[in-house]
Amino acid sequence: xxxxxxxxxxxxASILNFIFVLSVATTTTTNEVTLIVNLNNNNNYPLNGExxxxxxxxxxxxxxxxxxxxxxxxxxxxxxxxxxxQQLNLLxxxxxxxxxxxxxxxxxxxxxxxxxxxxxxxxIINGQNSNNLSSMFSxxxxxxxxxxxxxxxxILISGIQFSNFQRSIIEVSTNYSFxxxxxxxxxxxxxxxxxxxxxxxxxxxxxxxxxxxxxKINNSQISNVQTNNDIPLIYSINTIIDISETMxxxxxxxxxxxxxxxxxxxxxxxxxxxxxxxxxxxDVFNTxxxxxxxxxxxxxxxxxxxxxxxxxxxxxxxxxxxARCNFNDNIGLNGGVFYGENTDSSFETYSSTIxxxxxxxxxxxxxxxxxxxxxxxSIVNSKxxxxxxxxxxxxxxxxxxxxxxxxxxxxxxxxxTSATTTNEYVIYFSNSxxxxxxxxFDSNSYSILCNSSTxxxxxxxNISNFICAQCNIVFGQAQVxxxxxxxxxxxxxxxxxxxxxxxxxxxxxxxxxxxSTSGSGSGLSSSLSSSSGHTVVTTTTTGISNHLSPSFxxxxxxxxxxxxxx
Numbered sequence: 001x002x003x004x005x006x007x008x009x010x011x012x013a014s015i016l017n018f019i020f021v022l023s024v025a026t027t028t029t030t031n032e033v034t035l036i037v038n039l040n041n042n043n044n045y046p047l048n049g050e051x052x053x054x055x056x057x058x059x060x061x062x063x064x065x066x067x068x069x070x071x072x073x074x075x076x077x078x079x080x081x082x083x084x085x086q087q088l089n090l091l092x093x094x095x096x097x098x099x100x101x102x103x104x105x106x107x108x109x110x111x112x113x114x115x116x117x118x119x120x121x122x123x124i125i126n127g128q129n130s131n132n133l134s135s136m137f138s139x140x141x142x143x144x145x146x147x148x149x150x151x152x153x154x155i156l157i158s159g160i161q162f163s164n165f166q167r168s169i170i171e172v173s174t175n176y177s178f179x180x181x182x183x184x185x186x187x188x189x190x191x192x193x194x195x196x197x198x199x200x201x202x203x204x205x206x207x208x209x210x211x212x213x214x215x216k217i218n219n220s221q222i223s224n225v226q227t228n229n230d231i232p233l234i235y236s237i238n239t240i241i242d243i244s245e246t247m248x249x250x251x252x253x254x255x256x257x258x259x260x261x262x263x264x265x266x267x268x269x270x271x272x273x274x275x276x277x278x279x280x281x282x283d284v285f286n287t288x289x290x291x292x293x294x295x296x297x298x299x300x301x302x303x304x305x306x307x308x309x310x311x312x313x314x315x316x317x318x319x320x321x322x323a324r325c326n327f328n329d330n331i332g333l334n335g336g337v338f339y340g341e342n343t344d345s346s347f348e349t350y351s352s353t354i355x356x357x358x359x360x361x362x363x364x365x366x367x368x369x370x371x372x373x374x375x376x377x378s379i380v381n382s383k384x385x386x387x388x389x390x391x392x393x394x395x396x397x398x399x400x401x402x403x404x405x406x407x408x409x410x411x412x413x414x415x416x417t418s419a420t421t422t423n424e425y426v427i428y429f430s431n432s433x434x435x436x437x438x439x440x441f442d443s444n445s446y447s448i449l450c451n452s453s454t455x456x457x458x459x460x461x462n463i464s465n466f467i468c469a470q471c472n473i474v475f476g477q478a479q480v481x482x483x484x485x486x487x488x489x490x491x492x493x494x495x496x497x498x499x500x501x502x503x504x505x506x507x508x509x510x511x512x513x514x515x516s517t518s519g520s521g522s523g524l525s526s527s528l529s530s531s532s533g534h535t536v537v538t539t540t541t542t543g544i545s546n547h548l549s550p551s552f553x554x555x556x557x558x559x560x561x562x563x564x565x566x
Contacts, residue, residue, distance in 0.1 A: 031076055031086035035065045036116055039095040055116075058093070062113075063100045065090055082150040083108050091115070092160070094122035099136040099165075106155050107139050107174075114158040121187075127165035135168035135199070139179045149212075151177035158184040166193045172200040172213060182216045191225040191233070200236040211263045213239040222248045222256075229278055232258035242266045248281075249273040255283035255309075262287040271295045272307070279304035280332065280339070285311050289320040296337070297328045305339035305364070305371065306330040310352075312342045312375075319350040320375075322357060327369070329361040335371030335397070336362040336387060342374040347400070351376040359395070363388045366428075367397030376402040384426075386412035392449070393428035403434035411442045425449035425467065436461055448473075450481065 035052030037059045045051050048067045051059040059065040073085040088111045115123045125136070137155070141147045155170070162169055169188075172179050181198070191197050200213050215236065225233055232255040234241075239262050247270065248256060255277050259265050265287050271294060275281050280301045282289070289310055299306040307330060312318045320340060327337045337359060342348040352375050359369040359382070368387035370377070377398070384395040395410055410426045425446045433454040440462040441447045447463045448455070450471035457463060457475045466473065468481035 031074065032089060033069060033072065033086060034089040034091060035059055035069060036091045036093065037062055037065050037097075038093040038116075039097065040093075055093075061100065062090065062092070062097065063102070063104065066104050077150070082152075084152050085109055088112070089114075092123045093117070094120055095124070097123070097125045099125060099127050099130050099167075101131060103134045103138045103171075104136065105138045105140055105142065107141055107145075107153055107177075108151055110154040112156040112158065113160060114156075115160070120159065121161070123159065124161040124163055126163050127167065128163070130166070133167070135171040135195075136165075137170040139170070139172040139174060139181075141174065141177075147174050147177050149176045149178070153177065153179045155180070156182045156184065157186060158182075159186065161187040161189070162191070163188075164190045164192075165197070168193070168195045168199050169197050170199075171202075174201065174212060176212060179213045180216075181214070182218070183220055184218050186217075186220045188220070188222045189224055191222075191227075193226075194228050194231060196227070196232055196235040197225070198234045198236075200239045202235055202237070211238050211240045211261075214242075215239055216242040217244075217246050218242075219245045220247075222246070222251070224250050226252045227254065230254055232256070232283065234258065237261055240264045243270050244268045246270045247273075248275065251275045251277075254278045256281045258283045259287050260285040264288045264290070267291045267294060269293045271297075272299060273297045275299045275306075277301045277304075277306070280306055280309040282308045282310075284309065284320075286313060286318055288318050291321070291325060292323045293325065295326045295328075296330055299330045301332045303333055305332040305335035305337060306362075307332075307337045308339065309335075310338070310340045310375070312348070313344060315342060315344050315346050316349045320352040322354045324356040325358075327357065327359045327362065331362055332364045332371075334364055335367045336364040336369050338370045338372075339367075340372040340375035340377070344374070347402075348374050348376055351378055351402075353378045353380070354382055355380040357382045359384045359387055361386050363390070365389060365391050367393045367395070369395050371397045372399075372401055374400045378404045379406075379408050380404075381407045382409075384408070384410045384412075392425075394424065394426050394445075396427045398428065398432045399430040401429075401432040401434070403429075403432060405434070405436045405439050407437075408439040410440070410445060410447075412445070425465075429453040429455065429471075436463070439463075 036055055037052060038055070039060065041056070041058050041060065043051060043057060043060060048071055051057060051068050052065050059068065069088055075083050076086045077084045085108060088109060090111065090113045092113065093116045127136070139153045139155070141151070170181060172181070188197065198215065200215065213236065215234070227233060231253070233251065233253045234257045236257070236259045239259065241257060241259055241262060241264070243266070249272070251274070253275070256272070256275060257265065259282070265282065265284060267282070267290070272281050274297070277299070278301065281296070281299060283304065289308065291308065296307050301309070307327065308320065308322070310320045320338070322338065330336050332339065338354070340352060354370070354377070362368060364371065366389055368389040369384055371393070387395045389397070425448060426441060427447065428449045430451040431453060435456040437458045438460050441464055443464060446465040449467045450469065450473060452470045454472045455474070457473065463475070466481060471481045473479070473481035
């Protein structure tokens, strides 16, 4: 009876939900307005007159279509204080469109712009020789309208090519209302401007609210773009940004994306090549970052990291995650690929992660691939090869940090015949603590330059040379560097393995390990797993049992019993 009652309730709820969805869909379809624009018909109609209702009575340009829609637009907001006009579909016939002499304001609009002919690649909006001194589109409150959280704007641009623009494609300036902007399957080529291509809340005033904007670029191409050194291609404040399946190439910019207080920047399945920037492809401040399944080739930054410059001013709020990416020949100032820093005076508690990535070639002054300061970092299942630095940390530079490295390999000739300069050491640690597990350093490399740090290394790791200055390094069960900085020469034996520690100078130690089984040293253990395109990195402390307690097992048994009783 319980099962029958549950089934009846579920059935009734499903029917009611279907009726509700159907009624909403019907209302939305009824209220939609579709207008067709054709550059070649040259139809005659009065100013702001009717046009675009058929392929014969088309509007002559985009501005005419918008002007006509403004005369018939109906507010479909759910209350008198919420204004949003019904869905407008602008269908553009094949042609080379100009951007017009005035900005089109989509504040409170729900608009889609796409080709009339499905899958056409012949709809081009050309900004060349335009006398428009402002952006093509905008989302800005009209005169006399107070911007509130109930005023929403939705813009979808699909299958359109933008070429030879010298001003912004779209500019958003709102404090409280929500704006959703989406570019789907678009091509942007030859953008050369002193203004950002997409500009969101540059003149933000008042207290920061929850992110009131969303920008998504999907399955698109951006190439041959150039802005001034102090102008990013995409500038945003208080905005969530999603980039997926997009290719960016041949750009000279301050950054591709400059985002502050954005809550999330998500980048996946996207490639970036030949981007010359000041602060890197992504210049991020106080925003959560996720980058996955991408390829980054031959990118250069003059005053940051070539890919991600990540900065936070508060603790316990923001972190960065990079997974399953390939980085080839990227050059930066500090951190060839990733620069992370928390400027708060307290130690950061949120851990950032790098998992399943390959770093090949590239360089920086400090940290040939990675530079972090007060950004706890876990590096898992990753490879570094032939990465270099001119000052410290050929591959990785860490200061004021907690770290965990698991299943990481470092290969390449990091030095000549001897380590005579500090830049020849693969990793530089300063005032940091953490663990290295199951990791390998090329036999030709000098492994670690350690300054005022504590490092636990498990015996299976293949590590060669150290320089210790006021460090405490434990390899397996043997202490190889004491906090006093004095050298230690000793020999220990682990079950099924042997380890020899020998001194090669006052502060330089050479370690050779032939261990085949894991040591029992303490430290952090990190694991990375991939499922459905997402990466999960977990960090646990060695020594905590991995077995479920009896009471927890009983709880699970009772829960399953109750579930199956229904």
